[in-house]
Amino acid sequence: MDRSYKDLLKLRRFPHTWxxxxxxxxxxxxxxxxVKELGWSDKNTVAVSGIGCSGRMSGxxxxxxxxxxxxxxxxxxxxxxxxxxxxxxxVLSGDGDLTSIGGNHLLHTSRRNPDITVxxxxxxxxGLTGGQxxxxxxxGTKTITSPRGEPYSPxxxxxxxxxxxxxxxxxxTVYHLNHFKKCIHExxxxxxxxxxxxxxxxxxxxxxxxxxxxxxxxxxxFDERFHIVEGERDHLGENxxxxxxxxxxxxxxxxxxxxxxPEIPMASLKPFTLEExxxxxxxxxxxxxxxxxxxxxxxxxxxxxxxxxxxxxxxxGKDLTKDIDVAPHGEDLVxxxxxxxxLV
Amino acid sequence: xxxxxxGNEAIFQGAVRAGASYFAGYPISPTSEILQQAALYSEENPxxxxxxxxxxxxxxxxxxxxxxxxxxxxxATSGPGFSLMQEALGWGHVVEAxxxxxNSMRVGPSTGMPxxxxxxxxxxxxxxxxxxxxxxAFYPNSVRECFQLTAIAFNAAEESLSPTILLADAFLSHxxxxxxxxxxxxxxxxxxxxxxxxxxxxxxxxxxxxxxxxKTNDPEIYRRWLWELKDRHDRAAEKYPLFEYLPRxxxxxxxxAFGITSRVISSLKxxxxxxxxxxxxxxxxxxxxxVTRSYRHIxxxxxxxxxxxxxxxxxxxxxxxxxxxxxxxxxxRWIQSQIEECLRGTTK
Amino acid sequence: xxxRLHVLWNETYCKRCLLCVEVCPVQxxxxxxxxxxxxxxxxRCYQCERYCPDIAIEVMDEKGKE
Numbered sequence: 186m187d188r189s190y191k192d193l194l195k196l197r198r199f200p201h202t203w204x205x206x207x208x209x210x211x212x213x214x215x216x217x218x219x220v221k222e223l224g225w226s227d228k229n230t231v232a233v234s235g236i237g238c239s240g241r242m243s244g245x246x247x248x249x250x251x252x253x254x255x256x257x258x259x260x261x262x263x264x265x266x267x268x269x270x271x272x273x274x275x276v277l278s279g280d281g282d283l284t285s286i287g288g289n290h291l292l293h294t295s296r297r298n299p300d301i302t303v304x305x306x307x308x309x310x311x312g313l314t315g316g317q318x319x320x321x322x323x324x325g326t327k328t329i330t331s332p333r334g335e336p337y338s339p340x341x342x343x344x345x346x347x348x349x350x351x352x353x354x355x356x357x358t359v360y361h362l363n364h365f366k367k368c369i370h371e372x373x374x375x376x377x378x379x380x381x382x383x384x385x386x387x388x389x390x391x392x393x394x395x396x397x398x399x400x401x402x403x404x405x406x407f408d409e410r411f412h413i414v415e416g417e418r419d420h421l422g423e424n425x426x427x428x429x430x431x432x433x434x435x436x437x438x439x440x441x442x443x444x445x446x447p448e449i450p451m452a453s454l455k456p457f458t459l460e461e462x463x464x465x466x467x468x469x470x471x472x473x474x475x476x477x478x479x480x481x482x483x484x485x486x487x488x489x490x491x492x493x494x495x496x497x498x499x500x501x502g503k504d505l506t507k508d509i510d511v512a513p514h515g516e517d518l519v520x521x522x523x524x525x526x527x528l529v
Numbered sequence: 530x531x532x533x534x535x536g537n538e539a540i541f542q543g544a545v546r547a548g549a550s551y552f553a554g555y556p557i558s559p560t561s562e563i564l565q566q567a568a569l570y571s572e573e574n575p576x577x578x579x580x581x582x583x584x585x586x587x588x589x590x591x592x593x594x595x596x597x598x599x600x601x602x603x604x605a606t607s608g609p610g611f612s613l614m615q616e617a618l619g620w621g622h623v624v625e626a627x628x629x630x631x632n633s634m635r636v637g638p639s640t641g642m643p644x645x646x647x648x649x650x651x652x653x654x655x656x657x658x659x660x661x662x663x664x665x666a667f668y669p670n671s672v673r674e675c676f677q678l679t680a681i682a683f684n685a686a687e688e689s690l691s692p693t694i695l696l697a698d699a700f701l702s703h704x705x706x707x708x709x710x711x712x713x714x715x716x717x718x719x720x721x722x723x724x725x726x727x728x729x730x731x732x733x734x735x736x737x738x739x740x741x742x743x744k745t746n747d748p749e750i751y752r753r754w755l756w757e758l759k760d761r762h763d764r765a766a767e768k769y770p771l772f773e774y775l776p777r778x779x780x781x782x783x784x785x786a787f788g789i790t791s792r793v794i795s796s797l798k799x800x801x802x803x804x805x806x807x808x809x810x811x812x813x814x815x816x817x818x819x820v821t822r823s824y825r826h827i828x829x830x831x832x833x834x835x836x837x838x839x840x841x842x843x844x845x846x847x848x849x850x851x852x853x854x855x856x857x858x859x860x861x862r863w864i865q866s867q868i869e870e871c872l873r874g875t876t877k
Numbered sequence: 878x879x880x881r882l883h884v885l886w887n888e889t890y891c892k893r894c895l896l897c898v899e900v901c902p903v904q905x906x907x908x909x910x911x912x913x914x915x916x917x918x919x920x921r922c923y924q925c926e927r928y929c930p931d932i933a934i935e936v937m938d939e940k941g942k943e
Contacts, residue, residue, distance in 0.1 A: 186923060186926065186935075188935070191932070194932070196932075198742070199889070199890050199931070199932070200889060200891070200931055200933075201931070204892070205892035205893055205894035206892070206894030206895070206896055206930065207894075207930060208930065209930070210929075210930025210931050210932075211928070211930045213930075214930065214932060226728075227727075227728030227729055228726060228727075228728055229726065231725050231726065241743075243731070244731050244741075244743060247728070247729050248728065248729065249725045249726060249727060249728055249729065249730050249731075249732075250730070250733075251594065251597060251624075251725070251731075251732045251733075252731060252732065252733035252734060252735065253590065253620070253734065254590070254616050254619075254620045254734055257587070257590040257616075257617070260582065260586075260587040260590045260591050260594070261590050261591070261593075262594075263580075263591070264551075264553070264580065264590075264591040264594035264595045264598065265595075265597070265598040265725060267551075267578050267580070267595070267598075268550075268551060268578065268594075268595050268599060268600045268724075269598050269599065269724065269725060269726060271726075272598075272726050289584060289587075290583065290587055292583070293582075293587070359930075362927055362928070388894075399894070399895055399896075399899060400895075401895070401896055401899035401900060404896075404900075
């Protein structure tokens with residue numbers, strides 16, 4: 186068994202600060218393993234973390250680490266990647282930090298898609314402050330701030346993060362170890378914003394209130410609740426563990442049509458008087474003509490008139506010069522149609 | 530080349546001159562132009578990066594993080610946005626991140642009167658974030674000074690290893706003057722902090738010892754840390770005892786004003802002596818004591834309800850009179866009548 | 878690191894969360910007098926080491942060198 190990952194941990198500060206059986210230790214250890222396997226070192230890797238129990242993770246890593254104010258971890262990580270694209274930036278934080286106080290930053294950092302990897306220790310509770318309900322606490326869970334059971338549905342991170350390609354969202358648990366390791370590895374090598382939602386146990390401040398006696402009993406509960414789905418997925422269901430990812434949708438820029446309309450000399454156009462023009466209002470199968478800046482255009486092919494005499498505020502058979510000048514659209518809409526005459 | 534330059538542009542150009550390569554901000558009047566300048570500038574200079582953040586909280590955090598990552602960085606905002614930035618300002622002091630925050634003040638609290646100029650964020654720069662900290666703040670009163678003091682603010686940041694603050698007001702931000710920025714000399718202090726990627730250091734907002742180990746139960750470590758911070762800031766601030774003093778022979782009255790107010794009352798210099806502090810914080814204690822000694826009356830004219838006046842009183846241990854220009858009202862005639870009233874009150 | 882029959886146990890790192898005891902498929906580990914002890918029968922599956930969140934337990938190599 187390869188134990189070289191220990192180089193990445195500040196063992197002189199061990200035992201670490203978390204409660205017995207806490208899942209954060211497992212997150213720290215497995216992330217360190219994956220980073221070591223990829224051959225990353227303290228010279229090219231930076232760990233960034235927020236506040237909370239899980240925020241202490243970066244301090245235990247033998248890497249340059251940044252410990253940000255509560256919730257601001259993603260902005261900080263993104264900026265570090267912007268300034269130093271040569272560094273691998275990993276974010277080690279918790280669900281309260283990332284999704285509650287840092288929820289706005291989660292929305293916008295994921296939208297900007299920087300190449301950072303986020304490990305979210307999702308223990309469905311505020312652990313450090315004593316076990317208050319958080320945005321990921323399942324509905325009905327009794328906590329010290331929801332004594333009758335959490336009244337609201339939890340935040341569906343999977344749905345939130347997979348709404349716009351590209352995305353990488355993995356859900357795993359600290360119990361499904363092989364899957365857990367695979368998710369960490371895949372997330373680290375993903376180019377772009379990758380988010381690993383690690384369902385983790387907080388036995389002391391959540392599990393015991395739920396009736397579990399040991400961390401292992403919570404692991405068994407995870408095993409009952411979740412099942413692994415294999416293969417490439419677009420989305421993960423409520424109780425599915427797996428990886429949902431999509432590469433960037435190719436944005437095809439609209440081909441710019443360069444239409445060269447030969448300039449028709451005014452004199453060669455058929456002259457219309459206003460009364461004559463007025464007859465071409467589309468009624469009785471007649472074409473729809475309008476006048477604009479002295480020219481008469483045939484709007485019969487317009488899908489908007491559809492044989493009607495009136496299209497919103499524009500009336501067929503009239504001089505629409507003033508209408509179009511005050512319209513929210515430009516005059517280019519008129520020029521799409523053939524000029525058939527001139528107004529005299 | 531001489532040309533028309535606004536205060537906002539001068540601030541941006543001053544930052545570039547000082548070597549800034551990162552700007553993060555959020556649109557807010559009256560500093561949106563700095564954000565726009567940054568966007569345009571980064572188009573032409575890819576080594577200059579900028580972020581239009583989702584809010585001022587993110588902008589401020591990005592500014593500090595960019596500094597940790599090795600860039601000279603800055604951000605600009607106005608009063609309400611500056612309130613949101615306070616969290617990062619405190620963090621910047623603990624992680625020792627040199628950078629510059631520009632606060633162009635407008636009438637507050639809250640949304641206040643957008644966008645009327647004010648000078649009422651002085652207490653906010655000093656005490657907006659939690660705990661004790663000692664920021665350095667400068668306040669120009671012309672477009673050329675906007676340029677110079679931004680560069681100086683960057684230098685002071687590098688020397689104090691902390692965020693420094695450049696104050697301005699809505700009036701100054703949108704003030705256009707003919708200046709030659711290219712010809713304006715500035716000194717540039719190089720980057721003093723090693724960037725990320727050296728390995729094994731922890732930059733934490735929690736109080737820590739020299740090794741970066743978090744220590745949250747030792748008052749001695751906190752004391753040592755705070756005195757060191759204070760000492761470093763004092764030494765950096767001492768290098769910039771900036772002020773302007775226009776004595777008027779025979780005048781018994783000294784007017785103290787800064788920023789826009791100092792420009793408004795400059796025409797009173799034939800009647801009164803005028804003292805304009807440029808380094809707003811730390812307060813120019815020694816200089817104020819020396820200057821105020823020979824005056825019977827001291828009147829602080831400022832765009833807030835006596836924020837700077839209270840600092841002056843602390844510094845010189847003496848009561849001063851106040852002319853608060855509130856709600857964006859900086860009319861000379863009104864100020865003059867208030868000064869007269871103050872002086873009448875003392876002769877009764 | 879205190880050697881047991883097949884595992885090394887780190888007394889200072891260990892917080893006695895009993896995960897190793899409970900994940901062991903052959904139940905050779907147990908907590909006695911506040912110490913992790915081991916009885917015969919280890920099948921060297923490494924589950925205890927893999928699951929330990931505190932890096933407090935290691936399975937020795939075949940030769941018992943580690």
